[in-house]
Amino acid sequence: MMDYKGYKAQIDFDDDAGLFVGEVINTRDGITFSGTSVEELRNAFRRAVDDYIALSSDMAASAERPYSGKIVVRVNPILHHAIAVCARRDGKSVSAWIADRLAEAAGVDGKVG
Numbered sequence: 067m068m069d070y071k072g073y074k075a076q077i078d079f080d081d082d083a084g085l086f087v088g089e090v091i092n093t094r095d096g097i098t099f100s101g102t103s104v105e106e107l108r109n110a111f112r113r114a115v116d117d118y119i120a121l122s123s124d125m126a127a128s129a130e131r132p133y134s135g136k137i138v139v140r141v142n143p144i145l146h147h148a149i150a151v152c153a154r155r156d157g158k159s160v161s162a163w164i165a166d167r168l169a170e171a172a173g174v175d176g177k178v179g
Contacts, residue, residue, distance in 0.1 A: 068108065072132040073097070073115045077107065090115070092133040139164075 068075040068088065075088040080100075086107045090097035099114040101107030141149070153163035169175060 068111050070112050070115050071119075072134075074132065075099075075111055090118075090132075092135070093131075 068077060072092075073090050074092045075097075076091045077086055077088045079085070080087050085100045085102055086104070087100045088098065088107060088111055095118065097114050097118050099107070099110035101110045149163065150160055153160045156163060158166070
């Protein structure tokens with residue numbers, strides 16, 4: 067995982083092409099980049115984010131701010147208690163338990179990274 071100006075990128079290796087490939091994961095817009103070394107990949111990531119922000123400025127649109135990974139949810143006290151009981155039963159914090167349930171519902175990997 068790479069981080070630059072609040073944008074987070076998931077990195078994979080394409081063995082056929084011999085390239086590291088990255089994709090910014092905390093925005094709806096598709097921002098991708100690649101490199102043959104860690105340094106080249108890091109520079110390509112920073113360039114891609116900077117270009118994205120500049121392009122958005124030039125188009126009179128604002129760049130989508132990266133998702134922070136923080137969600138504030140208000141629930142009634144009875145539900146809060148029930149969630150805490152479930153989290154304790156599973157040996158997790160309330161936040162970790164809720165993140166797991168949301169990831170299951172969304173069909174995605176909920177690991178915080």
